[in-house]
Amino acid sequence: MSGNSKTASDMWDLILSIASSSLIFVVFKGYSRFRVNTFYAIIGNYLTACSVGFIFFPRTLSLPEIPGKPWFLPAVALGVLFIVIFNLMARTSQQLGVSVASVATKMSLVIPVVAGVVLYGEVLGPIKIAGIALALVAVYFASVKTRKVSWEPRLLYLPALVFLGSGIIDTSIKYLEETRIPDAEYPLFSACIFGAAGTTGILVTALRKPRELFTWRPRNLLGGLALGIPNFFSIYFLLKALQFDGLTSAAIFTLNNVGIVTLTTLLGIAFFGEKLSARNWLGVGLALVSIAIISS
Template sequence: MNYITAFFLGLSLSSKPFNLSEIVESSWFYGAIGLGMLFIIIFNIMAIVSQRNGLSVASVATKMSVVIPVIFGIYVYDESTGLQKLFGIILALFAVVLVSIKPKSNVRLKHNLLFPFLVFLGSGVIDTSIKYLETFYIEDNGIPLFSATIFGCAAIIGLIILTTKKLKRQLKFNRLSLLGGFVLGIVNYASIYYLLKALDHESLESSTIFTVNNVAIVMLSGLVGLILFKEKLSSKNWLGVGVAILSILLVTLA
């Protein structure tokens, strides 16, 4: 429902009329299919990591993957690598770990390291691919249609998986999933749309955008957990919030 909502939202916001043949013939079509597959595959692997290794491990693996698009941006797009910026990126990685490891979190890293590694690698490849396609293949007004195609591919794969589970009688349907998926689809589409708009901005570097985006998500998630869900933050978590703010300032002002 999340991906279906995001798909139709992208179509409705596109200034270009929906033309299947033009989409298939576009230069970014196969890239969008690959991203759609990665979206839903990594989403499901993240769920496995949360169950087997703990939610903190899944969060750290996802956000630490920022090193992949950052390195790619520095070497491929020749982005700036000043000492202040590099120090800010290193601090951002420390902030992710400090904020993510909650008190009494059930972290298990002795076994099952394959799935956390796949989350790390897959998340990094997704961010890197988004920047690459945005740079070389997407037209100025093509972001909504490109985003819709990604989510449409993910929706098709999800429907195939659910149909298979239904036939095997492994699916327990919950009506609240429809409402939750609808709301999530709006937020999900907006996150990709504005990320692409930021990457398209001439004065912003991808290494800066991905670093600030990832560490800010972790920082704000911790604060939302404190305010809305009354989660207790340890001294390490608060230190992580402080380090996150410092890293954002260092990277953005570099």
């Protein structure tokens, strides 16, 4: 594969990761319309994503081989962290508002950016640093949908944990991609993350409300199926995009987060008639400028 075609392929991996993550937003918005129970659909989504990973794995593999993989235990830990962070995001949204949860999640890109510089010696020139700083401003303006954001001091631990957990997930994915996962095993690694998340959700349900394990409705199963497919590909294509030779991991994570915020904002307008404030539009504009700077 020539350099130009490899670069184009890597860029498409990043675009597809952004598109898959943004499609998750569309599915979530549809849950309220079709009265889907979010918690059970989330569990179904993880099990669906796990199944997709096994389907896409390019060779036959016996199940007893999987725990021997060097990335297996980290994948299980990430799966547990996935569902923990999801629940923290839900609590943050309920207690402090959706805008706070969104900002905490997207601002977490600072953690993998710093990790890229410290762990991998990535060099960020003044222009790239300016682009990343602009991206952070863009994420804030585009994400905050209300004029007043609640920052109740006694509850600040919630967005702090969301920020930290989301950053750890991204940083861990990069580290494992760099050190432990062969290219051909990306689907299997992703499947194990989602399998661990789904299993954790089932165990929590069994402990808290065991009867509800047997009362799943078809709409919840369909909601999980619709969410699980793009969820799998959001991780799969991100892993592939992190191999992009032309950009540092700091740039990849920044472009990924800013791209998701921008595309989900535009999808909200196109499909759900969402109204944006002048500040939100400013965020979208700044996001596009930051993308141009970082990818140049």
